[in-house]
Amino acid sequence: MSDKPPISERGAWSLAWQRFRHHKLAMASAALLIVLAVLSAVAPLFEIMFGIDASRVDLLHRFTLPTADAWLGRDELGRDVFVRMLYGGQVSLLVGAVTAIAAAVIGTMVGLAAAYRGGWLDALLMRFTDAVIALPFLPLLIVLAAIDLNKLGIPPALINSELISLYRIIFIVALVGWTTSARLVRGAALSIRERDFVLAARAQGASAWRIMGVHILPNLVSPIIVATTLSAGKIILLESVLSFLGLGIQPPVASWGNQLTNAQELIYSAPQLAFFPGIAIFVTVIAFNFLGDGLQDALDPKSVSHASTGR
Amino acid sequence: MTRYFLDRLVQSLVVLGVMSFVIYWLMGLMPGDPIDLMISADPKLSSADAERLRAIYGLDRPITERYFNWLSAVFSGDLGFSRQHAKPVLTVLWPALGNTALLLGLSFLLAIVIALPTGIAAAIRPYSKMDYLINFLAFAGISLPSFWLALLLITLFSVILAVLPAGGIGTIGAEGIWDRSRFLVLPVATVTVVSIGDYIRYMRSEMIQTLRHDFIRTARAKGAGNGRVVYVHALRNALIPVVTVVALDIGFLFSGALAVEIIFAYPGMGKLIFDAIMGNDFNLAMVALLFATILTLLGNLAADLVYSWLDPRISYK
Numbered sequence: 001m002s003d004k005p006p007i008s009e010r011g012a013w014s015l016a017w018q019r020f021r022h023h024k025l026a027m028a029s030a031a032l033l034i035v036l037a038v039l040s041a042v043a044p045l046f047e048i049m050f051g052i053d054a055s056r057v058d059l060l061h062r063f064t065l066p067t068a069d070a071w072l073g074r075d076e077l078g079r080d081v082f083v084r085m086l087y088g089g090q091v092s093l094l095v096g097a098v099t100a101i102a103a104a105v106i107g108t109m110v111g112l113a114a115a116y117r118g119g120w121l122d123a124l125l126m127r128f129t130d131a132v133i134a135l136p137f138l139p140l141l142i143v144l145a146a147i148d149l150n151k152l153g154i155p156p157a158l159i160n161s162e163l164i165s166l167y168r169i170i171f172i173v174a175l176v177g178w179t180t181s182a183r184l185v186r187g188a189a190l191s192i193r194e195r196d197f198v199l200a201a202r203a204q205g206a207s208a209w210r211i212m213g214v215h216i217l218p219n220l221v222s223p224i225i226v227a228t229t230l231s232a233g234k235i236i237l238l239e240s241v242l243s244f245l246g247l248g249i250q251p252p253v254a255s256w257g258n259q260l261t262n263a264q265e266l267i268y269s270a271p272q273l274a275f276f277p278g279i280a281i282f283v284t285v286i287a288f289n290f291l292g293d294g295l296q297d298a299l300d301p302k303s304v305s306h307a308s309t310g311r
Numbered sequence: 312m313t314r315y316f317l318d319r320l321v322q323s324l325v326v327l328g329v330m331s332f333v334i335y336w337l338m339g340l341m342p343g344d345p346i347d348l349m350i351s352a353d354p355k356l357s358s359a360d361a362e363r364l365r366a367i368y369g370l371d372r373p374i375t376e377r378y379f380n381w382l383s384a385v386f387s388g389d390l391g392f393s394r395q396h397a398k399p400v401l402t403v404l405w406p407a408l409g410n411t412a413l414l415l416g417l418s419f420l421l422a423i424v425i426a427l428p429t430g431i432a433a434a435i436r437p438y439s440k441m442d443y444l445i446n447f448l449a450f451a452g453i454s455l456p457s458f459w460l461a462l463l464l465i466t467l468f469s470v471i472l473a474v475l476p477a478g479g480i481g482t483i484g485a486e487g488i489w490d491r492s493r494f495l496v497l498p499v500a501t502v503t504v505v506s507i508g509d510y511i512r513y514m515r516s517e518m519i520q521t522l523r524h525d526f527i528r529t530a531r532a533k534g535a536g537n538g539r540v541v542y543v544h545a546l547r548n549a550l551i552p553v554v555t556v557v558a559l560d561i562g563f564l565f566s567g568a569l570a571v572e573i574i575f576a577y578p579g580m581g582k583l584i585f586d587a588i589m590g591n592d593f594n595l596a597m598v599a600l601l602f603a604t605i606l607t608l609l610g611n612l613a614a615d616l617v618y619s620w621l622d623p624r625i626s627y628k
Contacts, residue, residue, distance in 0.1 A: 131326040134611045136603035138569045139584045143334070143600065146588050148342040237456055241570050244458050245585070263462055264574060267477075271466045278459035286454035293450075 016222075019298040026294020029287035033093075036284060040089030047083060054083035055252060065272060072276050076262055081273070085280055088254040091166065092284065095239045095249075099173045100232035104224055106178035111185025112212050115193060126186065133179050141238065144172040145247035165250040169242060173235055181227050185220055192219050222299035226292055233288030240281045256281045319615060323608045327601075334600050335378050338593050346370060348394075348591060391594030395587065400598045403583070408602065410480065411572070411579035415564050417495065418502035423557065426507050430514025435541060437519050445511065452508030458570040461501045465574070468497060478576035498575045502568050506560070513556050517549040524548075551621045558614035 020026060047054060057077045064074045072081040114125040145168065149159045158164060192198060193216065201215050242248030243257025251258055256277040263274035346364050350356050356364075365371045369380065384391070390400040433445040469477035476482075480494050521527065522545055530544045569581030576582070580599060587596035 127322065130322070130611075131329070134323070134326060134604075134608050135330065136600070136607045139581070139600055139603050142569075142585060142588055143337050143341075143596075146342070147337065147340045151340045233454065237454075240456050241458060244456075245570065245573065257456075260459065260462070264465075267462065267466055267470055271470060274459070274462045274466060278456060278462070281456050281459065282451075282454055285456075286450055289450050289454055 016298045020294055023294035023297060025290045026298075029290040029294070032283070032287045033291065036089055036280075036287075037093055040086050040093060043083060043086035043090065046086060052080050052083050054080050054087060054254075073272060075259070075273055076266060076270070081259075081276060084254045084259060085256065085277055088256045088259055088277065089280065089284075091249055091253060091255040092236050092239060092257075092281070095166065095170055095173075095255075096232040096236040096284075096288070099170045099177065099235045099239075100228045102170065102174040103177035103231060103235075104181045104228040106174065107181025107183075108185050108217075108220070108224060110178065110182040111187075112189055112216065114182070115186045115189035116208060116212050116216070122186075125182075129179050129182050132176060135176070137176060138238075138241070140176065141172060141242060142245070142247055144175070145169070145242055162253060165248065165253065169239055169248050173238055177231065177235065180231060181224060184223055184227055188220050188223055189216050192216050222295075226296045226299060229288055229295055230292035233285040233292070236281065236285050236288070316612075316616070319612060323612060327604060327608060330604050331382070331601055332378055334597060334604075335381060336374060338597050339374060339377075341588070341591065341593065343591050344370065345593070390598050393587075393592055393595040395590045395592045395595065400595050403595060404580075404599060404602065407578055407580050407583040407599075410577065411568065411581065414495065414498055414502065414572070414577060414579055415568060417499045418506065418568075419564065421499065421503045422507040422510055425503075426510035427514055427553075430511045431518055431541060431546070433511070433515040434518030434522065435537075442515075445515070449508040449511040449515075452504050452506075453512075454508075455505055457501055457505045457568075458574055460504060461497070461571055461574040464497050464501060478574070480577060494577075498568075498571055498577050501571050501575075502564070506564060509560070510553070510557060513553045514549070517552050518545060521545045521549040551618065554621060555614050555618045558610060558617050560610075 043054070046052065057079065058074070059077070061074055062076055066073045072085065075081050075084070110125055110129065114122040149164070149168075150156070158167075189212075198211060198215050201211050206215070239248055239255065240257035240260075243255045244260050246258070246261055249255035249258050251261075259277040260274060263277075266273055345368065346361050349364065350361055369377060372380075392398070393400050393403050396403045429445055433442045436442060465477045468475040475496055476494050477497075478494075480491065482490055518541075522541075527540060527545055530540050535544065568579065569585060571577070572579045572581040573585055580603060584596060584599045584603065586592070587599060
């Protein structure tokens with residue numbers, strides 16, 4: 001007790017950490033996501049250690065139930081479900097994180113520009129944001145996912161690369177997913193813009209870029225972090241739906257969604273295949289949601305609006 | 312107020328106009344075009360024939376010209392012909408719209424009927440065991456992938472227990488409400504579970520905030536019982552933001568049910584749009600997407616309208 005400085009001398013981040021630590025579910029979620037990320041990252045190690053090749057087709061051992069050498073059984077092509085799920089985890093977590101961050105960056109730039117410039121630019125950007133929000137999300141994503149990239153003049157070398165479906169899904173989800181953070185940033189920036197310290201900076205002749213970057217943006221970091229965490233969960237859900245429908249990540253690249261694509265046809269012969277990848281999606285998304293909730297309580301203790309579980 | 316709504320209406324129409332062009336353009340970027348389909352249907356077609364056909368159908372014209380041709384046809388009442396169904400587009404569209412409205416309407420009502428009392432129960436004693444449990448379940452609902460829940464429900468109720476049909480909307484030969492509703496149970500349950508979490512959380516947080524207001528303390532001081540305070544004084548105020556969120560959701564729900572419709576082979580708008588895009592049925596996909604856009608825009612307009620109607624303090628310039 002005595003070696004800690006009094007509350008008044010500790011920084012805002014240290015206080016936030018104090019609050020976050022007491023949010024048990026959020027702490028557990030953070031730990032779980034780290035474990036999932038590490039396990040996915042070392043998927044090749046698993047293959048070497050246990051002598052498994054996750055992409056090797058073995059038609060003589062299809063649909064086997066979980067055993068000692070294939071922990072979660074084998075799929076319709078006799079591939080190891082567990083190791084393929086680790087590879088799927090790489091893709092799903094990567095898509096979730098990269099897309100959420102890309103959407104947050106776009107949204108932050110749009111929101112800041114609208115709030116700071118005001119006037120016609122604000123009106124234009126916000127009408128545009130409203131318009132994007134008022135679009136039917138999933139049908140539009142399906143159209144964007146089905147587009148023939150050759151007709152857009154994209155180099156064939158890129159189109160034929162195995163990872164094109166990964167780039168494509170990150171791009172199209174970010175393209176429609178930036179609106180939440182744009183509105184959030186604009187709203188918060190508008191109120192901060194009128195505060196005295198911004199006025200003081202302007203009186204000293206600071207440029208618009210400096211005011212936005214040095215004075216306004218740092219004050220927006222907490223709401224942006226919270227919104228980005230929550231949106232990562234939503235994006236993983238979207239990716240899984242699109243991949244499940246055959247429009248997201250394309251086999252042979254594994255993702256949790258496309259591991260479930262054949263599950264419906266196999267529901268009589270191998271119902272266990274529908275189970276594990278779905279659990280992985282569910283657990284990951286709920287962890288992102290608890291984490292976002294905990295971060296909200298920790299970074300913005302005054303807000304009641306989404307207060308919370310597990311304190 | 313009227314002025315504000317006229318403005319919003321005009322804005323929505325502009326969005327619709329722009330989207331109709333964007334969707335038209337996107338349709339042109341789909342793999343294959345109508346002439347490719349004719350070539351695959353008739354192996355004797357030469358590339359010179361294909362060029363001639365392109366010219367006849369105007370496919371060699373610039374996109375803006377083709378778009379305005381399409382648009383003028385639409386305004387004269389010709390929405391085109393569906394390739395897959397071999398029927399006029401609207402004849403295909405109306406039943407699908409009705410099916411989706413039924414699925415979403417039922418799920419929506421069910422979700423609201425469960426979510427409001429549940430959210431209030433959590434809000435009455437915030438941070439109690441009950442509150443944690445409700446919150447946890449709400450989060451679980453939000454985080455469930457709808458298509459996976461649908462698969463689990465089919466496995467349990469159609470495969471293992473074999474008590475409910477796995478898909479479709481009716482048994483051939485059997486008519487009537489009973490048969491129809493058996494087919495609706497699983498899809499409605501799925502959509503309800505994945506949409507209810509948000510409603511519970513909104514209801515709960517609005518109720519907690521409302522219960523902190525002075526007028527609640529006044530009501531208690533005047534001797535109003537707990538039930539009266541919550542259900543008469545607080546509920547009306549707490550409902551305002553909830554209703555807005557819920558109205559905004561109507562448009563969202565509409566596209567959110569897409570995966571559920573596909574899994575249950577439920578012939579609604581979501582499945583229609585998906586099948587049309589996958590099957591190169593450009594006319595149908597185009598019009599169905601426009602309908603989806605119109606419905607989402609209407610949901611947004613309705614949210615604004617309901618909001619100002621419920622809360623007279625809000626005045627729009």
